[in-house]
Amino acid sequence: MGEVIVITSGKGGVGKTTTTANLGTGLALYKQKKVVMLDADIGLRNLDVVMGLENRIVYDLVDVANGMCRLKQALIKDKRFENLYLMPAAQTKDKTAITPTQMKKLCEELKRDYDYILIDCPAGIEQGFKNAIAGADRALIVTTPEVSAVRDADRIVGLLEAAGFEEPKLIINRLRPDMVKRGDMMDIDDMIDVLAIELLGVIPEDEKIVISTNRGEPAVVDESSKAGQAYRNMIRRLEGEEVPLMKIENIEPNFMDKLRVFFGLKARAK
Amino acid sequence: MDFLKIFGREDVSSKDIAKERLRLILVHDRANVSPKFLEMIKSQLIDMISDYMEIDENGLEVKLTRMEKDDDVTVPALVANIPIKKVKHLAKI
Ligand SMILES: Nc1ncnc2c1ncn2[C@@H]1O[C@H](COP(=O)(O)OP(=O)(O)OP(=O)(O)O)[C@@H](O)[C@H]1O
Numbered sequence A: 001m002g003e004v005i006v007i008t009s010g011k012g013g014v015g016k017t018t019t020t021a022n023l024g025t026g027l028a029l030y031k032q033k034k035v036v037m038l039d040a041d042i043g044l045r046n047l048d049v050v051m052g053l054e055n056r057i058v059y060d061l062v063d064v065a066n067g068m069c070r071l072k073q074a075l076i077k078d079k080r081f082e083n084l085y086l087m088p089a090a091q092t093k094d095k096t097a098i099t100p101t102q103m104k105k106l107c108e109e110l111k112r113d114y115d116y117i118l119i120d121c122p123a124g125i126e127q128g129f130k131n132a133i134a135g136a137d138r139a140l141i142v143t144t145p146e147v148s149a150v151r152d153a154d155r156i157v158g159l160l161e162a163a164g165f166e167e168p169k170l171i172i173n174r175l176r177p178d179m180v181k182r183g184d185m186m187d188i189d190d191m192i193d194v195l196a197i198e199l200l201g202v203i204p205e206d207e208k209i210v211i212s213t214n215r216g217e218p219a220v221v222d223e224s225s226k227a228g229q230a231y232r233n234m235i236r237r238l239e240g241e242e243v244p245l246m247k248i249e250n251i252e253p254n255f256m257d258k259l260r261v262f263f264g265l266k267a268r269a270k
Numbered sequence B: 001m002d003f004l005k006i007f008g009r010e011d012v013s014s015k016d017i018a019k020e021r022l023r024l025i026l027v028h029d030r031a032n033v034s035p036k037f038l039e040m041i042k043s044q045l046i047d048m049i050s051d052y053m054e055i056d057e058n059g060l061e062v063k064l065t066r067m068e069k070d071d072d073v074t075v076p077a078l079v080a081n082i083p084i085k086k087v088k089h090l091a092k093i
């Protein structure tokens, strides 16, 4: 029986789609897991483009939900990576084209055949969000080190807890060590401190993300990419391994002391 | 660090300002306190206190903030500033 993980954020543009693509690809490539990446951003589909699979779409999520095709007909198999599949969103419809009940049913079905179903959630807290979390077992929350993004992340934590999710985990994206060092960007501790949730990983700002998106091949496969390395670490943590935060240069002066705080232990009392 | 003092100071790093602003925003978000609710509290305070003192209703300020308890934990706090114009002469209680 597989696991459904939804990747949320509240605020738009903070890296949900990038994270879904990298985690999905990494789990298939490095952990030999059967993975479906499901784009729940109906009307604004992106995951297909980030994955370079945009030319292969025939059917989509809404077609499956409405019985226009079978599940397997809509799933696109990524030929580069064994065991990796994409369920594309519909582009010409809107969020109301599918219901939470339909999503739940779909996830149940996928769980029978795949190890991981990663759901790329749309921004916001409306119906698209409700659809995306409906069939999920666990939730990840992506934020950037900015007041507005962290505020929205906090809102999502509240909504997820209200929906019965236990311990959603935090992903901090686009951290800039140079800015943290000169005191112009909130650091990891600051964000864990205010949000009081556990950390899954930290991804540095990395131009390789843009380059890899240009090519349609996730940075996680790029050995020289720091963001890719951060995603590879996160994948191992998802699989239950204890992996220390990588040393992104100068993020934490007393880095070694801080390690204990992040792993194995609960981040903060609620 | 006293969080009330860090606003508007040039020598404070922008990330500390960000963190304090964020904390205050989240106090409001999490408490779900609307301006309307604060207005309600305000008018009831005025009603109650007016029996004993004459207060400057325009100067009255009620807000949600954060307060440090002795054990270094900060908690949300409702703070009221009530400027007094005149204490009414009441029979000694
Ligand atoms: N670590 C990073 N370094 C550099 N650029 C990044 C990083 N993470 C994301 N980006 C860029 O930020 C932009 C937004 O990322 P992405 O599309 O993944 O966000 P999203 O949360 O899915 O957005 P939306 O809410 O619109 O769906 C993209 O152009 C992406 O290339």
Ligand SMILES: [Mg+2]
Residues within 6 Å of the ligand: A016, A017, A018, A041, A046, A120, A121
């Ligand atoms: Mg997206």
